[in-house]
Amino acid sequence: MRCPFCAHDETQVKDSRPAEDNASIRRRRQCGKCGARFTTFERVQLREVMIVKSGVNGEPGRREAFDRGKLEQSVSLACRKRGVSQEQIDQLVSGIQRQVETAGEAEVPSSRLGELVMDGLRQVDSVAYIRFASVYRDFSEARDFEEFASTVQEAARSEDGD
Structure with missing residues (x-):
């Protein structure tokens, strides 16, 4: 392992x-x-x-290696100032990583990864879920937020009524 301070190759x-x-x-x-x-x-x-990655006109886009750090950063950003502990974030990211790695596929569409994150965030915090969805689904107007938030509220009501 290389030292991050002096780049020496030998660490103990x-x-x-x-x-x-x-x-x-x-x-x-x-x-x-x-x-x-x-x-x-x-x-x-x-x-x-x-x-x-998503491409243009339905064509597949570029490919990049799965990066746990990028996934953790986007989940952390959605959960910022929401009272979601780092342990909860780590568990969510580990669960998503496990699902991706055990799916048996060498390539996973970014849309599938986004859906896994949304499913996980829905269970953790509804505001973090909406925040992530706003970026993932590219909300462009306040009406987009309102419509999505109302579906989240309806789903929460139906779960409470079951």
Whole structure:
């Protein structure tokens, strides 16, 4: 592992412990050259999955490797100032990552990934769900928000009535 401070190639693991409900390993490392300490996380990757972005006129777009960091960043942004804990975000992102990796497909459309995020956020926080949907579904007017929010409210009422 390369040192993020001096780029030296030799670092030593000082401490390892499980993190995120045993979904990853947290490692404390020290650089052999500059002595700096830093933390890394190691996760199981079941397979390399490519995300197929939306293209123009229904054509498939560019492909890029699934990036857990990008997924976590977009979920965190939707949940900002909503009282959703980092642990809840980590669990949601880990669950989505597991679904993507175990689906058995080498390529997953970005629309499928967006739907998985929306399904997860719907269970966690309705405002975060609407925030994510506004970007994902490209709301352009206040009316788009109103219509979507009313469907969320109707769904919540029907769940409470069951």
